[in-house]
Amino acid sequence: MFTDISEIVADVDRGMIPANVYSDEEIFELEKERVFGRAWMFLAHESEVPEPGDYVLRRILDDSFIVVRDDAGQIRVLFNMCLHRGMQVCRAEVGNASFFRCPYHAWTYKNTGQLNGVPYHKDAYGGKRGLLKEEMNLLSPPSVDSYNGMIFASLDEDAPSLDEYLGDFKFFLDFYTRQSEEGLEVTGPQRWRIRANWKIGAENFAGDTYHTPHTHQSVVEVGLFREPKASKRKLGALYFADIGGGTTYHLPPGSFDEKVAYVGYPESMIEGMKEMWSPEQQAMISEAGFMPSAATILPNLSFVHNWPQINEDGLVVPFISIRQWQPVSATETEVYSWFAVDKEAPDWYKKASYKAYLMCFGSSGMFEQDDVENWTSITTVAKGQLAKRLKLHSRMGLDREGELLHEPVENWPGPGRAFTGFGEYNQRSLLRLWGQYMLGNDPVRAKDFTPTPL
Amino acid sequence: MEMIPYTNDTHQEVHQFLVVEAELLDSRRYQDWLNLFTEDIVYRMPVRVTKAHTLEGSVLYGMDHFDEDLYSLKKRVQRFETEHAWTEDPPSRTRHFVTNVRVYPGEGDGEFRVKSYVLLFRSRGDTRDPDFLSAERTDVLRRSDSGFKIANREILVDESVLKTQNLAVFL
Numbered sequence: 282m283f284t285d286i287s288e289i290v291a292d293v294d295r296g297m298i299p300a301n302v303y304s305d306e307e308i309f310e311l312e313k314e315r316v317f318g319r320a321w322m323f324l325a326h327e328s329e330v331p332e333p334g335d336y337v338l339r340r341i342l343d344d345s346f347i348v349v350r351d352d353a354g355q356i357r358v359l360f361n362m363c364l365h366r367g368m369q370v371c372r373a374e375v376g377n378a379s380f381f382r383c384p385y386h387a388w389t390y391k392n393t394g395q396l397n398g399v400p401y402h403k404d405a406y407g408g409k410r411g412l413l414k415e416e417m418n419l420l421s422p423p424s425v426d427s428y429n430g431m432i433f434a435s436l437d438e439d440a441p442s443l444d445e446y447l448g449d450f451k452f453f454l455d456f457y458t459r460q461s462e463e464g465l466e467v468t469g470p471q472r473w474r475i476r477a478n479w480k481i482g483a484e485n486f487a488g489d490t491y492h493t494p495h496t497h498q499s500v501v502e503v504g505l506f507r508e509p510k511a512s513k514r515k516l517g518a519l520y521f522a523d524i525g526g527g528t529t530y531h532l533p534p535g536s537f538d539e540k541v542a543y544v545g546y547p548e549s550m551i552e553g554m555k556e557m558w559s560p561e562q563q564a565m566i567s568e569a570g571f572m573p574s575a576a577t578i579l580p581n582l583s584f585v586h587n588w589p590q591i592n593e594d595g596l597v598v599p600f601i602s603i604r605q606w607q608p609v610s611a612t613e614t615e616v617y618s619w620f621a622v623d624k625e626a627p628d629w630y631k632k633a634s635y636k637a638y639l640m641c642f643g644s645s646g647m648f649e650q651d652d653v654e655n656w657t658s659i660t661t662v663a664k665g666q667l668a669k670r671l672k673l674h675s676r677m678g679l680d681r682e683g684e685l686l687h688e689p690v691e692n693w694p695g696p697g698r699a700f701t702g703f704g705e706y707n708q709r710s711l712l713r714l715w716g717q718y719m720l721g722n723d724p725v726r727a728k729d730f731t732p733t734p735l
Numbered sequence: 736m737e738m739i740p741y742t743n744d745t746h747q748e749v750h751q752f753l754v755v756e757a758e759l760l761d762s763r764r765y766q767d768w769l770n771l772f773t774e775d776i777v778y779r780m781p782v783r784v785t786k787a788h789t790l791e792g793s794v795l796y797g798m799d800h801f802d803e804d805l806y807s808l809k810k811r812v813q814r815f816e817t818e819h820a821w822t823e824d825p826p827s828r829t830r831h832f833v834t835n836v837r838v839y840p841g842e843g844d845g846e847f848r849v850k851s852y853v854l855l856f857r858s859r860g861d862t863r864d865p866d867f868l869s870a871e872r873t874d875v876l877r878r879s880d881s882g883f884k885i886a887n888r889e890i891l892v893d894e895s896v897l898k899t900q901n902l903a904v905f906l
Contacts, residue, residue: 373787374895375795468797471782473897476863498819503810592806615896620798640807644800645780645902647814650822653900661862 286311290716295683296676296709303478304663309611316580316718317342319437321446323582323605324348326467326619327356327430334377334392341436342608346422347371348432351393352379356427358434359394360420370419381419394419429458430465431603441725447578448523448725449696455562456573457584457601460623461553466631467603469619471644477656478663479581479606479614480715485652486575486583486604487526488707490514491677496651505640505647506589518571518690519707521733522697524714524725526707527576527584537567544572544588545597550626564694577707579714581606587648591636598630600638612660618643675712678704698733706733736848739838749849749876750836752883757831757853760905765812768905769805773877773886778803780870780890780906800892800902815903822903829904830856835871845878846886853890853906857899866899868892870906 289299289308302308324339325348336349338361345361347370361369363383370381370390380397382389389398396417399406406412422434426443428451433443440446447454458465485492493514500506508514508530516531532540541551555563565571577583583606588599605617620638622631641648662668678700680686690699700706710732717724724730739746759768772778780801781794803811814820835852842848851872858865875887890906 372785374784376787378787469782469795471798471800472895473899473901475900495819496821499814499817502817502819503813505810505814636802636807639799639802640810644897647811650901650903651820654822657863657900 286719290720292672293712293716294709296674296679296705297672298675298712300663300668300671300673303481303660304612304668306611309608311719312608313342315721316715317436317608319435319440319718320580321424321426321433321435321440321443322580323578323603324358324432324434326465326603326621327427327432328464328466328624329468330356332377334379336371336376336378336392338371338374340607341422341434344436345369346434347381347419349378349392351391353393355393356432357392357394358421358425358432359390360422362420363388364396364417364419390419394421429454430467431458441723446524446725450522450525450578452522452562452695453520453525453527453573453576454578454584455558457576457586457603457621459557460550461557461625463624465601465621466624467619467621468635469643470604470617472615472617473644474609474613474615475653475657476613477653477660478612479608480712481656481659482604482606482614482616482652483577483579483581483583484708484711485656486585487577487711488519488521488528488705490517490519490528491703491705492652492655496655497648499651500589500641500647504590506587508588515702517574518569518693518699518701519704520693520695520697520699521707521710522695523732525576525578526697526710528574528707529571530574531701532566532570532572534570537563540566540570540572544599546599547627547630550623550630553623553625561694569690569692569694577711579711580718581608585642587637587641589637589641591633591640596633598633598637600634600641602638602642604642612664616644618649675705675708678702678706736839739840739847743838745847746836746838749838749847749883752876753833753836753849753851757833760831761829763815763826765815769809769812770881771883771885772805772808773879773884774805776803776805776808776886776888778808778885778888780892780902783892783895785895794891800897801890820903822901825860827904828858831906832856841875841877843877847876849874849876855904855906857904859900868897868899868904868906869894872906 347359368385423438424435601621832854839848855868
């Protein structure tokens with residue numbers, strides 16, 4: 282049981298995190314309403330449902346949604362609950378359907394969500410006198426929108442627009458999701474459950490470069506990935522802009538082409554990037570020298586981009602993964618992990634990049650394996666009595682008075698704020714946003730709030 | 736093709752091979768386990784999904800939990816041999832229960848197609864509930880001078896959402 286959410290938020294804002302935020306069921310109940318009930322939540326990528334009738338079943342915690350491309354090609358997000366008695370009208374995870382028929386009384390809906398068939402309509406309802414099918418639709422979330430093919434929904438009728446919500450983070454999102462005109466091809470997800478609080482993964486991907494040299498030492502030792510050594514990792518920039526933040530690696534000197542080729546992209550893809558990315562986006566890689574790696578958007582959507590060696594001949598190939606930390610309870614999370622690759626990439630590259638993904642991340646990934654062991658262990662011990670009194674130290678980069686130890690990166694070509702060196706700037710920013718949501722505030726539209734105070 | 740009878744020596748040899756393999760995995764003799772594979776091994780575990788009407792094709796197109804060649808299997812084993820593979824240090828206690836073994840003639844000379852059920856019990860630490868993974872494996876075994884080698888393995892896992900923290904284990 283927690284005493285007062287404003288006390289918790291005050292602690293979080295100064296980088297001292299009450300350990301039970303990673304285990305307390307009451308805090309989780311409040312998160313369901315105030316964070317997941319209001320934030321924009323990722324559901325699916327358009328490429329997962331390429332043809333009319335294609336659908337995938339997705340959740341926002343306990344709410345089940347059918348993400349379907351209707352017969353006219355429009356993507357719909359339908360609440361998976363029959364208007365009559367509330368049965369789920371779709372119980373497969375993926376498929377193709379023109380209609381969804383409820384197994385209980387056979388009410389049938391078109392893939393637009395409109396009620397199309399009601400058995401014994403005349404006998405049971407007096408036909409149109411009792412029930413006007415044409416005006417009845419499966420519910421939809423109040424807000425649905427997409428960015429670069431990524432479909433989001435918010436359960437909040439008063440949510441800011443998706444554009445406003447993503448804000449300046451879109452600058453960084455494009456690195457992962459817009460490498461050519463065609464955009465991404467997304468496959469998956471792998472799904473598995475970990476006995477860890479959802480925030481731990483979200484924070485880790487947002488900015489924890491400090492764990493990389495130690496937690497992932499084994500992958501360097503076996504020659505899977507050359508970058509995570511501490512000496513290299515601390516040179517990367519940690520950036521945060523509006524609703525999310527991420528990590529980068531600093532690359533050896535060279536032009537844009539040379540730097541992108543260094544991580545393993547073929548020439549045809551580099552041309553695509555140059556067409557899609559603004560001069561400022563390109564400058565982040567070429568002039569500033571920072572290549573995006575992991576990132577998180579509040580609340581629970583993360584990305585990762587690494588470039589491991591995938592065969593005996595030393596072939597280095599990058600991969601992109603999109604992942605969601607879907608909470609099951611305060612102490613359990615279902616991980617959804619997708620593989621993403623640019624649609625216009627050469628076939629050999631798609632295959633090699635997929636291999637790179639499976640070796641590093643996902644249910645069997647050699648990086649991911651060690652992360653989860655840490656997060657499970659934290660959550661287990663955060664359930665204890667003494668954990669309620671422990672405030673976890675998340676103040677790296679600040680002095681004891683709370684002043685910044687280092688100056689932000691000068692001439693940062695992107696939006697937001699960036700630092701090099703080790704520091705928990707992004708984790709604090711992410712949890713500051715979380716705190717505002719938990720208080721019932723709207724940090725996206727608030728004029729007097731910033732997730733990145735100096 | 737017709738199943739090779741249980742009373743046939745080949746069935747007995749194959750069954751013994753799978754039981755010995757399970758012992759190697761459960762005692763973490765991974766280098767010995769790697770020796771059971773051919774150079775051209777394809778080791779796959781597709782992602783399973785719930786589809787309407789049928790179990791046919793109930794795998795997710797284009798996505799696997801494992802899609803390994805000998806290089807990546809070796810890397811996984813090599814990683815466990817470092818002192819920094821925390822996920823299995825301390826190690827899980829595992830049991831691979833292998834049953835329902837069915838042996839069929841294979842396509843090539845000295846090749847057999849082998850189906851088996853496997854139930855993996857995995858216990859970690861002293862406070863967590865154990866995990867289970869249930870699957871059917873379809874193997875292609877090839878006879879060699881040093882006994883059978885696994886040339887292909889497809890693992891059809893029964894859960895669409897795995898209830899284990901990672902696949903730092905093999906099936």
